[in-house]
Amino acid sequence: VSAQSSIHVFLCREVWEKTANYSETMLILSLLVLAITGVTIQVLLHYLKLLLYTRRFPKAGLIYPLIGNANKLYDVPPEEILPVILKLAMKTDLRKMAAALGTKSIMMVFHPETTEAILSSNLHIGKSVEYDPLNDWLGGGLLLSKGAKWKSRRKMLTPAFHFRILEDAMITFNKYANNLTQSLLADGDCGRASLDIFPFMAKCTLDIILESAMGTGWFIQSQKSMDYPQVVNAMLRLIQHRQRSPWLMPDILFNLSPWKRKSDEYLSVLHGFSRSVIEQRRNEMKNSKSNDLGKRTAFLDLLLQARTSEGQELSNSDIQEEVDTFMFEGHDTTACALSWTILLLANHPEEQDRLYEEQIDIFGQENIDGLIENHHLNQMKHLEYCIKEALRLYPSVPVYGRTLESDVKLDGEIVPKGTDFLVISYLLHRNPLIWDRPNDFLPRRFSSDFSSGSSSTTTTTTNKNNSNNNNNNIEPKSLHRSPYAYVPFSAGPRNCIGQRFAMMEEKAILSTLVRKIKFVAIDRVEDVKPVIEIVTRPHRGIHVQCVPR
Template sequence: MAWLREDVLSLVPHAVPYVFLTAIIGLVITWYIKRMRKVALIEKLPGPPGIPILGNALEVNVEPREFFQVVKGLSYIWGLCTPIWRVWVGPIPAVQVQRAKEAEVILSSNKHIDKSRDYTFLHPWLGTGLLTSTGPKWRSRRKLLTPAFHFKILEDFMEVFNKQSGIMVKKLEKKANGKDFDIFPDVTLCALDIICETAMGRCVNAQENSESDYVKAIYRIGALVQQRQARPWLQPDILFKLLGYAKEHDACLKVLHDMSYSCIKERRVQYLERKMRKKQQSSSNEDDAFVGKKERLAFLDLLLEAAESDPSITDVDLREEVDTFMFEGHDTTAAAINWSLYLLGTHPEIQARVHEELDMIFGDDDRPVTMNDLREMKMTENCIKEALRLFPSVPFIGRELTEEVVIDSYRIPKGTTIMIVPFRIHRDPEQFPKPEVFDPDRFLAENCKDRHPYAYVPFSAGPRNCIGQKFALMEEKIVLSSILRKFKVGSDVRREDLKLLGELILRPENGNVVQLTPR
């Protein structure tokens, strides 16, 4: 038998390549079968015809200034057939969802919470903070951060909202001569100052110094991320580097991350000092008016407090969340305020109703806005909501399916990108009659009661809704009311002449050109 064993062993080295090749062939066949099943399921959905390999990439991978127009055009064409439709971006299927009932399937789910591939280009800047994380990490971050947006904590930020709005109004007084100018940058710099002070506890004075390295880095890295999302040849890291973009990208990252880490270090020292004062106060039974009541805390301070009780939270984790606040907390808010100004500027009769409301609340008093004032701003708030309906700051919400899902009787396979399109959902005539009309009264209580809960999703919805939406609405009401208490706003730009940019946020290509006149 020894000779037989030797013969068998001698054959093993020759058999290994065949076993390996058989395994490879088996894997390829398995992949091919799965791929064909996926293609077959996706092709059952309506959508524009594609070409081999590239699919519809040549249609949808266009410059940012053209992207939204292309997707909007496809939505109007294919959205007439069905509330969902598909395109192929190379080998990757993307399904567009543009009606509330179908959007609810994804947004209400605790399973379909993974962000789409587009968000991976934010990872170098934001890491895997609340916006970009998934699974257990997202759930733990959400639980950690939710208390930071408690009503009483947001109330402490009123001082910042009022102060920065006042600086902006002073600047606008010099432009309030009835002549055209672009107000978009003024509002954006105000929003940037607000989020820097509330998130990091540091004043960057963007309104006074828009040429600072930090301000320029914020805007440039946003543009680079957008370019990368829209241009497939920039997406591989090696090509991004070879084409020269990575050097500028990394330089921006250094400025942004250095600022965040500097703030973490600075606020940690202040946190420890504050903790020591409380301890000394407690031991001496002094009155506590000095500690904790007069000192306003930034979001970062609340994160530092959480990190002290949980050693697993590192400085990198803190930086991810601070940078996420910075990214999410200024551009989206600035866009909402600007669209509100534009729509009020083109509807003077509605603007007059807002002025009447503000006059009833404030009269001729220049005092800061209070929480009670915010509760009285019903018409102002409805105008902001209606502006967000027509022009949602985030026009697309991307999710990556980790398991198969059925939407409108279509089986959509795992690995598909789902693009929920608030811009189209908000224009469903069944939910919003005469959807193109600017009508703030849509948001009166009696007009909302029968509306589908997912018909209005400017802050997303469901378990992964925007954690900062109360913060955003407070800021928007204060900034917008600060402008309208002082000025009348006019705009000669017709809605049909607007050119929308489908960037990280929805903005007009030529800015928000208005005229201001003192009241």
């Protein structure tokens, strides 16, 4: 009896344990099914929300669950992204286009009225998620910061771009522009060899921003091997790849990918260089007399001497994020603008000749190699037109992104809060509703006397094969354009703080170059593809011959 009882108890216990294990397994499976069901419902509801949003506007095509419209860009070569977006935009009302990247709703705009709706706002000033991959590099600097931090930093740094300080930078502009001229003529064998001019422009503008804004002379142009410009290029390519791959945008997934190791390698170089710049200037300040500070620089000195509202010095990370931001923005965007301008001038020798004649009128033949002074810049009207037209065709920043803080009515329909609003300046500047012959290089369109009658003597085209177009059939739309039709430095409260500095720098460099070098085209304009890598970069460079005058 005792043995039978033991067997009975054992069997009951075994049955109970199996039942308990089965119940536990079923509970886990049930919870897993509920979780999957919940996630699926959330995805479907969000997808339905995206469909309802996009159906009210012209859209970029069919929206797929989880990826949105990312399929249209992922397998596209970098140099074909802008043409794809342009092709899609031409099927719309040329004002706006709804899209989705991953699960994020997007509104692209490329008309002055729809552009003004976002750029003029004092509410919608937070940058969109497309800027998130820049966080590890630029931190919370002026480009990426928002709210109270952005307002306080903007107020703190604005004095660094006072006109008197900008005038002091002319010595720096002259010095490094002349170094650039010598480098182009030497490396180009006085016009007998072709050069990719972009690396030369990048080194020159980096020299200028380091000395004029950071107060430290590094003489980058004299260094044959310099890691920083090359690593900037590599980092921007990585960021662009991440931006068009929705699965790499979340940090948790990006950190698990092989791209993370590459990013860390690049950041080590970029941050190491900016820390060296800060440390060098800090040591110079310690060894300088107080009344000498600020003579050569304003920007970095302001950061090193700044105090918070609580009276505390800025932390090392606060200083570095602003230095990283301005070193990148202060040299790379200007290098792009200079390179595109030279490409256009090389392909339009009549405009280049007109620039040279203007320089002779200003300096005189006997002083054609003279140094530029501030009053000279105001006389360089045609040079200014050429720079502005180059920035219209190839804006240094092709896309500006904001995240909506509230619902916005756009052309009578509601764009919901949280949508990423992208101003496609590259398309805005080529919108045929706004610009006459939008793809043509017409510097005089920025002249106050531009008219259909006068344009026949100044019109050129970005494509030489189309040079036989009837130039007399041009209506001067540019005379009546909105201020939001042309935004190479953005617009509204978050416009570029250094735009006056950039224009002075570009005019000084191009004036020096045009007076000493005749640029001869190797690449045709239509063969040089622009690539969106935060800035508008030339795919595979820009090649010209540099012939001494």
